[in-house]
Amino acid sequence: MTTKLFGEPVRRREDARLIVGKGRYLDDIGHTARAAAFVRSPHAHARITDIDVEGALDVEGLVAIYTYEDLTGPMAEPLPVLIPHPQLHAPRTGYPLANGEVNHVGEPIVMVVATDRYVAEDAAERIQVSYEELPVVVGVDAARAATVAVHEDIPDNVAARHHQETADVDAALAASPHTLEFTQYIERSACMPMEGKGVHARWDADDASLRVYTSTQASTSVRAAIAAKLELSLDAVEVIAPDVGGGFGVKIVHPWPEELLVPMAAIALQTEVKWTEDRREHFIGSAHERQQRQEIRVGYDDEGRVTALDVHAWHDNGAYTPYGIIVPIVTATQLVGPYAIPAYRVVVESVYTNTVIVTPYRGAGRPQGCYAMERTMDRIADALGLDRALVRERNLITPDQFPYDHRLTFQDGRPVIYDSGDYPGLLAKLRALVGWEQAETLRADAAGRGKLLGIGMAMYVEGTGPGPYEGGHVQVLGSGKVLVSTGLTSQGQGHETVFAQIVASELGVPIEDIEVTTGDTRRFGYAVGTFASRAAVMSGNAIALAARGVKEKALRIAADVLEADPGDLEIDEGVVQVKGTPGASIPLRTVAVLSNPLRYAFDEAAKQATQFARQGSDDKPPVAEGDAPGLEHRDYYSPIRSTFASGAHAAIVEIDPATWEIDVVKYAVVHDCGNVVNPMIVEGQVHGGVAQGVGGALYERMAYDADGQLQNASFMDFLMPYASEVPDIDIDHQETPSPLNPLGIKGAGEAGVIPGTAAIASAIEDAVGRRISAMPISPTELYDLVRAPDTERTAASRRREGTGAMA
Amino acid sequence: MSSVDTDRTITVTVNGVPREATVPARRLLSDALRHDLGLTGTHVGCEHGVCGACTVLVDGDPVRSCLLLAVQVDGHEVTTVEGLARDDGQGGQVLHPVQEAFRECHALQCGFCTPGFLVTIAAGLEKRAADGKATAELTEDEVDDMVGGNLCRCTGYANIKKAVHHAAAAMKDGAP
Numbered sequence: 011m012t013t014k015l016f017g018e019p020v021r022r023r024e025d026a027r028l029i030v031g032k033g034r035y036l037d038d039i040g041h042t043a044r045a046a047a048f049v050r051s052p053h054a055h056a057r058i059t060d061i062d063v064e065g066a067l068d069v070e071g072l073v074a075i076y077t078y079e080d081l082t083g084p085m086a087e088p089l090p091v092l093i094p095h096p097q098l099h100a101p102r103t104g105y106p107l108a109n110g111e112v113n114h115v116g117e118p119i120v121m122v123v124a125t126d127r128y129v130a131e132d133a134a135e136r137i138q139v140s141y142e143e144l145p146v147v148v149g150v151d152a153a154r155a156a157t158v159a160v161h162e163d164i165p166d167n168v169a170a171r172h173h174q175e176t177a178d179v180d181a182a183l184a185a186s187p188h189t190l191e192f193t194q195y196i197e198r199s200a201c202m203p204m205e206g207k208g209v210h211a212r213w214d215a216d217d218a219s220l221r222v223y224t225s226t227q228a229s230t231s232v233r234a235a236i237a238a239k240l241e242l243s244l245d246a247v248e249v250i251a252p253d254v255g256g257g258f259g260v261k262i263v264h265p266w267p268e269e270l271l272v273p274m275a276a277i278a279l280q281t282e283v284k285w286t287e288d289r290r291e292h293f294i295g296s297a298h299e300r301q302q303r304q305e306i307r308v309g310y311d312d313e314g315r316v317t318a319l320d321v322h323a324w325h326d327n328g329a330y331t332p333y334g335i336i337v338p339i340v341t342a343t344q345l346v347g348p349y350a351i352p353a354y355r356v357v358v359e360s361v362y363t364n365t366v367i368v369t370p371y372r373g374a375g376r377p378q379g380c381y382a383m384e385r386t387m388d389r390i391a392d393a394l395g396l397d398r399a400l401v402r403e404r405n406l407i408t409p410d411q412f413p414y415d416h417r418l419t420f421q422d423g424r425p426v427i428y429d430s431g432d433y434p435g436l437l438a439k440l441r442a443l444v445g446w447e448q449a450e451t452l453r454a455d456a457a458g459r460g461k462l463l464g465i466g467m468a469m470y471v472e473g474t475g476p477g478p479y480e481g482g483h484v485q486v487l488g489s490g491k492v493l494v495s496t497g498l499t500s501q502g503q504g505h506e507t508v509f510a511q512i513v514a515s516e517l518g519v520p521i522e523d524i525e526v527t528t529g530d531t532r533r534f535g536y537a538v539g540t541f542a543s544r545a546a547v548m549s550g551n552a553i554a555l556a557a558r559g560v561k562e563k564a565l566r567i568a569a570d571v572l573e574a575d576p577g578d579l580e581i582d583e584g585v586v587q588v589k590g591t592p593g594a595s596i597p598l599r600t601v602a603v604l605s606n607p608l609r610y611a612f613d614e615a616a617k618q619a620t621q622f623a624r625q626g627s628d629d630k631p632p633v634a635e636g637d638a639p640g641l642e643h644r645d646y647y648s649p650i651r652s653t654f655a656s657g658a659h660a661a662i663v664e665i666d667p668a669t670w671e672i673d674v675v676k677y678a679v680v681h682d683c684g685n686v687v688n689p690m691i692v693e694g695q696v697h698g699g700v701a702q703g704v705g706g707a708l709y710e711r712m713a714y715d716a717d718g719q720l721q722n723a724s725f726m727d728f729l730m731p732y733a734s735e736v737p738d739i740d741i742d743h744q745e746t747p748s749p750l751n752p753l754g755i756k757g758a759g760e761a762g763v764i765p766g767t768a769a770i771a772s773a774i775e776d777a778v779g780r781r782i783s784a785m786p787i788s789p790t791e792l793y794d795l796v797r798a799p800d801t802e803r804t805a806a807s808r809r810r811e812g813t814g815a816m817a
Numbered sequence: 818m819s820s821v822d823t824d825r826t827i828t829v830t831v832n833g834v835p836r837e838a839t840v841p842a843r844r845l846l847s848d849a850l851r852h853d854l855g856l857t858g859t860h861v862g863c864e865h866g867v868c869g870a871c872t873v874l875v876d877g878d879p880v881r882s883c884l885l886l887a888v889q890v891d892g893h894e895v896t897t898v899e900g901l902a903r904d905d906g907q908g909g910q911v912l913h914p915v916q917e918a919f920r921e922c923h924a925l926q927c928g929f930c931t932p933g934f935l936v937t938i939a940a941g942l943e944k945r946a947a948d949g950k951a952t953a954e955l956t957e958d959e960v961d962d963m964v965g966g967n968l969c970r971c972t973g974y975a976n977i978k979k980a981v982h983h984a985a986a987a988m989k990d991g992a993p
Contacts, residue, residue, distance in 0.1 A: 025920040028928030029912070031858015031898035035929065038857035126852075128843065204862045204870055204929040204970050255860070255929025256970050289863040502927025502971050690923050694972060698926060701973030725867035725968065733964045733974035762973075 016515040016753075019690035022507045023526075024500075033253040036208030036225045036286065043210060043282035044073055046272055047130035049120035049137050050295060051112035054148070054364035054718020055160070056141035058110055061120060065136035071129035074279060075137070076121040076271065078107045084239045085274060089267070093334030098170040101331045102161050102362070106239075106267040112141075113160060113329035114366050115718055116294030121271050123283055146364045146718045150195075150303045150324040153361035160329060160362035169327055170335045170360040174342055176417040182318030182353035186309025190389055193305045194783040196378050196767060198326070198712040199705070200298040201371045202730055203501070205255020206287035207296060209268050211276035219246045222273050225254050227262040228539030229529045230497045235265035236273050251529030257501035258702075259370040260297050262541045263333055293723035298712050299337060299371035301326040302358075302378045306386055314390050314401035318353040321345060321382060327360045328367040335360050336421050337368065340375030340473075343418045343426050347383045348433035348471050348656055349405040350414075364718045370541060372702060373763045376472060381785065384468040384768035388775065392805045398772070399437065399446055402469060406433040421542070422476035424651035429756075430746045433469065436658040436680045439742045440467060444660035444678035456664055463675075466772025467660040468765035473652040474683070474757025475547025481536050482553030484513060484560045485642035488615040490584060490599035492517065492524045494556075496549040497537025499529030503759060504691045505545055509553050511687055512753070516557035518581035519598060536646075543655065543757025546687060551751045552647035559643030564601045567641075571596055571604065571622045596622060602641040607632040653748040655683040655756035659700075659765040661737075663773040670789040670796070672708055672774060674737040682744040684756035692758045693741060699762015700739050705731045706763070707770035707786050779807020827891035831856065832900025840887045847871045849887035850897060858898040858932050862968065869967030872933035873897050877944075879937045898932035901939055915939045918984035919977075926971030938963045938981055942988055955985040 027033055063075050078086070089103040108119045120137055124130035145158040152158070153167040160167055183189055210223040220242060226232050226249075233249035236242065254261065268285050276283040287296070302325050309318035325338045338358035346354060391401040407414050409432045418426040441447065449465040456463035485493045494513050500506065510524040527533045528549075529540075538548070565576040568586040572579070572594055580589050587595035603609060603619035607626075611617045626632055633639055662676040679696055686692050709729035713721040722728045729735075747754030767785045775782040780795055781802040787795075795801050823842040828835060831854060838853045845864075850856045850873065859882055862870035866884040873882045874896035901913040915938045918924065925931040941963035945951065960981045964974060 021920055022923065024928065025925060028925055028931055029898075029916040029919050029935065030902060030910075031856070031932055033858075033928050035857075035860065037851070037861070041852050041855065128841070202970055204868065204927065204968065205860070254927065255862075256927040258970070289865065289868075502925075502929075504926070694923050694926060694976060697973035697975045698971045699973075702970075724865055725863045726865065730968055730970070732966070732968060733978065734961060736974050739973070739975060 014515055015511040015521055016687055018511065018688065020507055020511055020521065020688055022504050023510060024504060024506050035205055035253045035255050036210060036223055039223050039252060040210045040282050040284045043284035044123050044125065044279065045127040045130045046275065046283055046285035047122050047127060047134045048118045049122070049134050049139060050291070051108065051115055051117040051119055053112060053141055053143055054115050054146045055144040056112050057144065058108060058112065058119065058139060059142050060140040062138040065138065066122065066133040069129060069133040069136065071125035072122070072133045073125065074123040074275060076107065076275065077119070078105060078109045081106060083241055085270060089265070089332055090235070091334060092332055093336055095170065095335050097172045098331060098335050100164045100169050102169070103330045103332045106270050114364050115720060116291070116366055118267050118295070121275065123275050123279065127286070146716070148363055148365060148714050148716055148718050150301055150326045150361060153326065153363050154324050160364055164362065167362045168359050169331050169362055170338065172335055172338045172342055172358045172360065174418050175355040177353035179318050179320050179353045179355035183307060183309045183320060186317040187311045188393065189307060189309045190393055191307040192389060192783065193303065194385060196300055196302050196381055196785050198298045198301040199371065199710040200712065201258035201260040203256025203258055203260065206289065206292040207261065207266060207268065208286040209272040210282065210284040211273040212282045213277045213280055215280055220273055220277065222247065222249045223252050224249060224269055225261060226251050226264060227257045227499050227501060227541060228264050229499055230531055230535060230537040231539060232264045232269050233531045236270060239265065239270050240274055240277065249531045251499040254499065254501040257540065258372040259374060259541060261501065262539055263297055263369045289725065290723050293728065294366060294720050297367050297369040298328065299368050300378060300706065302341065304382045306382055308386050308390065310390050313404055314394050314396050315404050316349065316351055319351050319386070321356045323358045325358050325360045326363050326365070326368060328363055328365045330367050332367060333369040337370055337375040339421045341379040343420050344376045344471065344473060345379030345383050346416055347380060348407055348431070348469050349383065350407050365714055372699065372760050374542065374760070376470065376760065376764045377706065377767055380468055380470045380765050381768045381771070384765065385771060388772050395805065395809065399441055399467065403434060403437055406437065408434065420473055420476070420652060422652060426473065427651060428471065428654040429748050429750050431471065431654060431656045431682065432744060432746050433656060435744055436469065436656060436682060439680040439744060440658040440660055440678060443680060443740055443742050444662065444676060446660065452662065460667070462665040462667055462777040463662065464773040464775065464777025465660065465662045466769045466776055467658060468768035468772065469658040470764045471654050471656045472543065472757070472761055472764060474543035474655045475649065476542050476544060476652045477649050478538065479646050479648040480538060480548035480552045481534060481644060481646045482549060482556040483534055483642065483644045484553065484556040485640065486560060486564070486598055486602040488599055488603040488613065490523055490597065492519050494524055494553060495527040495530070495533035496553060497529065497531065497534035498545055498549045499540045501540065503545060503695070504688065508546060508687045508691060509550065512550055512554050513557045516554050517561055519584045523584060543759040543761070545759070546755055547653055547751060547757050548647055550687065550755060551753050552645055554753055555645035555647060556643045559645055560641060563605065563643065564598060564641060567601050567604055568596050571624065605641040606639040608639070647751065649750055653684065653750055653756040655758065655761055657681045657761050657765070659769045661769045661773045663770065663777055665774070665777050670793040672789060672792065674704060674770065677737040678740045679762070680742045680744060681761060682746055683758040683761065684748045685745060685754040687755065695758050696741055696762040697739055699760060700766060701731055701736045703763040703766020704736055704770065707767045709735060709786060711786055775804060776806070779804050779810070825888050827888055829890050830894040832896055838887070842886065842888055844887045845883055846885040846887045846890055847882040850882060856897050856899050860929050860932055862930065867968070868930065869937065870930045870933040872937050872967065874936055874940050877940060879940050896936065898935050901935060913939050914987040915942060915980065915984040918980040918987065922976045922980040922983050924972060924976040924980035930967060930969045933967050934964065934969070934977060937967060938984065942985055946988060952989055955982055
């Protein structure tokens with residue numbers, strides 16, 4: 011066994027409990043808790059004229075009913091705008107329970123607490139809410155037309171107008187040898203973790219303290235929100251993210267109304283209260299993402315080099331903007347991808363609709379940006395009759411251009427300066443991996459079988475690991491156990507394993523001795539959260555720094571005992587030893603005991619340590635100035651700006667011209683996230699991301715009707731991929747370490763999903779020779795598109811037709 | 818409505834142990850297992866029978882425990898994820914080959930859907946063995962059958978399929 015585990019495919023430590031049914035997810039906690047259920051709006055836009063709870067009152071087992079009228083103090087105020095922005099000129103948020111108006115189906119109106127969930131739902135369905143229905147806005151185009159307003163005082167439905175411009179785009183366009191312009195759409199999907207949200211709260215009256223478990227991506231911030239909204243001291247509230255059954259973004263939003271209401275009820279009722287979201291609630295009450303209308307104008311030269319890019323997008327933010335304009339900003343700034351764009355202007359108008367809120371879903375605006383940029387590259391190639399890979403290659407930022415400054419401002423308020431990368435390297439690897447040059451042979455072969463084959467690609471750069479900070483704490487106990495904690499949460503990424511690998515490598519201890527805790531405010535109070543592919547970058551580096559701090563202290567103490575220079579010592583297998591001098595050693599656990607001058611002999615470790623203990627000098631305090639008892643260290647990592655991971659995907663599709671079924675027959679991924687801590691886990695992240703990318707390209711959409719009713723709010727009707735829908739994935743890696751952080755790593759969590767829609771749209775367009783300008787696309791939509799007389803044909807298909815190849 | 822009026826006492830053999838529970842007639846099997854018997858390894862992902870996270874074995878066959886009432890399994894045998902491992906006779910447990918395979922192949926991330934996959938695949942592989950096919954080459958069609966009815970949002974299924982092959986190979990080599 012080795013302690014040098016950084017970079018190794020170490021099997022996951024989480025799995026031991028998860029494969030035997032011993033995980034502890036939210037609904038596994040508190041079997042005797044009172045259960046909460048919600049009356050939610052059945053209308054997309056309405057005034058509430060009356061709430062009649064009379065019918066519920068005789069339900070046996072009913073404990074309490076809450077409406078807006080029962081909310082007091084800060085709870086009666088609107089929910090916070092978490093991330094304000096100067097360009098978010100008209101932010102709106104809802105209330106924990108609706109205050110006279112509902113703006114989307116699923117908005118909570120009444121909370122019922124009862125002896126169990128069955129009874130709570132019985133009572134909830136007996137509550138009569140009367141409504142005066144209002145006209146409804148669904149979809150970006152309706153929001154943009156603004157014949158109806160979602161919020162009365164925002165007649166144009168525009169929440170924000172985000173604008174960035176790197177040069178005089180009008181002049182650059184006017185001077186461009188060629189220009190083209192087009193409009194395209196991308197639809198809504200959602201994170202859809204297998205475990206929905208859930209909250210459990212317990213008030214300890216004797217201790218006057220609140221413990222809350224919540225299925226969240228940001229426990230420290232939920233804690234702060236609860237303390238503020240319920241007017242409690244921060245130290246009276248502890249929040250723990252237990253095992254969380256997937257997040258993908260929806261659980262970074264906080265506080266969800268239920269995260270405030272359930273603790274409020276637990277305090278009021280002096281009992282345990284729990285709410286476990288059901289799947290329908292999750293569809294209509296939790297967040298979605300991705301719908302945009304994109305109008306793009308691009309200027310380019312004869313070689314296909316972009317001279318100017320002008321993007322005007324409309325982004326559907328749903329009914330409220332609790333998460334600010336993060337998604338529009340990410341689309342705006344990540345759109346440029348791996349390309350050098352001399353003049354770029356982007357305006358994203360974030361617009362209200364009477365649908366559930368839009369907040370980050372894995373990728374968080376990047377898939378839309380990638381779709382805009384990559385489809386632009388395809389259009390340029392088509393117009394000029396050039397190979398799509400060649401046009402991309404001509405526009406790539408080259409390895410000698412790093413650090414590369416796009417002159418844009420990222421989601422963290424910092425400049426978009428790419429730290430490192432090798433984009434031509436990615437492209438070369440991708441062409442080889444997918445067999446780009448053999449596409450025409452494959453096309454002819456498929457044609458022989460009566461199938462339409464097409465190939466497409468998409469490249470991306472992903473800002474990962476934004477700040478402002480994460481922290482890590484590492485403590486060596488007298489038992490030899492090494493306790494590691496970070497405030498950031500886990501939703502299945504394998505943090506317990508990855509962070510343990512980092513500590514094992516940094517500190518020289520066996521991984522078996524390391525215990526990692528994440529997302530528990532009792533252990534670490536300061537954190538930002540798990541999103542934007544930041545866990546490994548942020549907490550990984552913070553924990554590495556904390557481990558280095560522990561190592562430094564351990565060597566200092568051991569040097570004193572061993573009468574050696576700290577520089578001559580090393581730690582291996584949990585033992586501090588003089589390099590090259592067998593026998594001159596002291597176990598790290600003993601150093602831990604020695605680090606504390608108070609050494610009651612509670613155990614053998616303490617007794618053994620006495621043999622090493624040296625009498626301190628009488629004229630110095632037992633704990634030196636600036637020192638602290640215990641072998642532990644806390645440190646923070648706060649980067650000057652994000653790291654930028656990158657990748658390139660290619661898809662080959664075969665389409666059956668009888669059924670128009672679209673089969674992804676090959677999917678190739680080249681991926682660069684800098685130094686890799688655990689390649690097995692990174693590949694797993696890529697697999698999962700690609701599955702969501704394929705789902706978003708071909709199957710998943712939120713089918714709202716014109717009345718704002720979500721028509722497919724179940725797993726029967728919302729087509730999330732099963733194994734049969736996910737293609738085999740070929741992966742190749744490239745590693746360009748980040749110069750910005752001690753471990754040289756970049757994030758990997760979201761990468762897999764980003765280019766899926768763009769690459770598959772490109773492949774379908776290549777197969778059928780018709781312009782694909784709305785995604786996702788179903789077989790029926792493809793059939794209609796091909797049959798419609800006014801559908802634009804690609805120049806490539808006309809050229810192929812000229813050569814007799816099947817179009 | 819008072820639930821007392823409809824309470825029923827049922828006897829179910831769960832993971833080899835006879836268990837008695839008094840439950841309202843409308844109680845779902847998934848809720849009874851999780852909240853009455855404390856077996857929280859069975860997870861509830863959709864409550865409409867599509868995702869498969871709540872799959873348990875009733876008399877050896879995979880069923881969706883969110884689509885059954887607890888009273889329907891009165892007198893039957895139920896196996897949950899907690900019952901897949903065997904006692905090793907020395908106070909410890911021996912994992913089922915499919916559990917070992919999931920860990921070895923990184924076939925789980927958040928782990929929420931995992932119990933449903935594990936019991937479904939375990940039943941599939943055991944049925945195959947019972948049919949005398951333990952030593953026959955496992956086909957991709959067989960794998961697709963075993964994993965095709967359950968949803969996973971994390972893994973993209975590649976490693977789950979790999980784990981099925983891994984488990985089948987282990988069972989072929991005479992693993993328990």
